[in-house]
Amino acid sequence: GAGVSQSPRYKVAKRGQDVALRCDPISGHVSLFWYQQALGQGPEFLTYFQNEAQLDKSGLPSDRFFAERPEGSVSTLKIQRTQQEDSAVYLCASSFDWEQYFGPGTRLTVT
Amino acid sequence: AQSVTQPDIHITVSEGASLELRCNYSYGATPYLFWYVQSPGQGLQLLLKYFSGDTLVQGIKGFEAEFKRSQSSFNLRKPSVHWSDAAEYFCAVGAGQTGANNLFFGTGTRLTVIP
Numbered sequence: 290g291a292g293v294s295q296s297p298r299y300k301v302a303k304r305g306q307d308v309a310l311r312c313d314p315i316s317g318h319v320s321l322f323w324y325q326q327a328l329g330q331g332p333e334f335l336t337y338f339q340n341e342a343q344l345d346k347s348g349l350p351s352d353r354f355f356a357e358r359p360e361g362s363v364s365t366l367k368i369q370r371t372q373q374e375d376s377a378v379y380l381c382a383s384s385f386d387w388e389q390y391f392g393p394g395t396r397l398t399v400t
Numbered sequence: 401a402q403s404v405t406q407p408d409i410h411i412t413v414s415e416g417a418s419l420e421l422r423c424n425y426s427y428g429a430t431p432y433l434f435w436y437v438q439s440p441g442q443g444l445q446l447l448l449k450y451f452s453g454d455t456l457v458q459g460i461k462g463f464e465a466e467f468k469r470s471q472s473s474f475n476l477r478k479p480s481v482h483w484s485d486a487a488e489y490f491c492a493v494g495a496g497q498t499g500a501n502n503l504f505f506g507t508g509t510r511l512t513v514i515p
Contacts, residue, residue, distance in 0.1 A: 293443065324503075331404075331490050331505030332444070345502065380443070387432075387451075387494075389503065391443035 291315070293392035295381050301398045302371045310366045310395045314383030321364050322389060323356055324380040332380055338364060371399045402427045402493050406506035413481050414514050421476040421509050423491030432494035433474040434503065435465055439487045447489075450474060461485070486513045 294313045302308050314321050320339055324332035325348075334348040340361035349356070353372075358364040368375055376399045382389035403426045413419055425431055432451055436444040448459025455467040465476045474491060488510050492503040 322502075329507070331492075331507050332503070334502045334504070337502065348502075382444075388446060388449075391436075391445075393441065393443045 312381030318383035
């Protein structure tokens with residue numbers, strides 16, 4: 290079946306703008322994860338959902354970051370008042386048991 | 401706290417040569433360890449994992465890794481590298497109740513393969 294998809298694939302935002310990044314997980318996958326990957330770095334955990342419940346948001350870097358998964362399927366990561374340091378690739382992953390399947394990511398550039 | 405160290409930022413090998421990518425981890429409990437590969441513009445793909453049992457694990461694309469608790473290492477190996485193996489490789493340790501809820505990644509090793 291289809292893998293994890295993310296949209297948009299590329300996003301350019303001016304500093305101070307709000308952005309919304311979408312993740313469509315693999316159908317039937319209970320768990321959904323968001324990671325942030327800065328240039329030249331490994332992915333860093335942001336937040337984790339089990340169905341619609343956000344069980345861990347310890348990795349969200351500030352209160353400008355907000356994630357939701359209202360129906361336990363599609364998830365949106367929202368960043369308010371974007372800053373230059375938010376420039377990164379945002380990866381989404383979903384899983385049914387332990388293996389996380391990653392999407393291609395959204396590259397966010399804040400100018 | 402969990403952490404992963406990949407000491408080699410960039411490795412260059414000749415096609416057909418053997419490969420070893422190093423990974424050291426820090427974790428208070430029994431670690432759940434993973435190796436992922438990331439090609440340009442692609443998502444992360446799981447190569448192999450270690451949860452328990454046999455410390456030598458086999459993965460896809462001819463890769464294997466050995467868990468050494470005494471050295472806190474989980475090095476990735478391949479006996480003969482192909483040009484298509486050129487990519488970024490990430491080692492990760494899993495935390496959380498199932499050991500895979502939150503993945504902590506190293507900074508990655510970029511592999512270049514020369515003909």
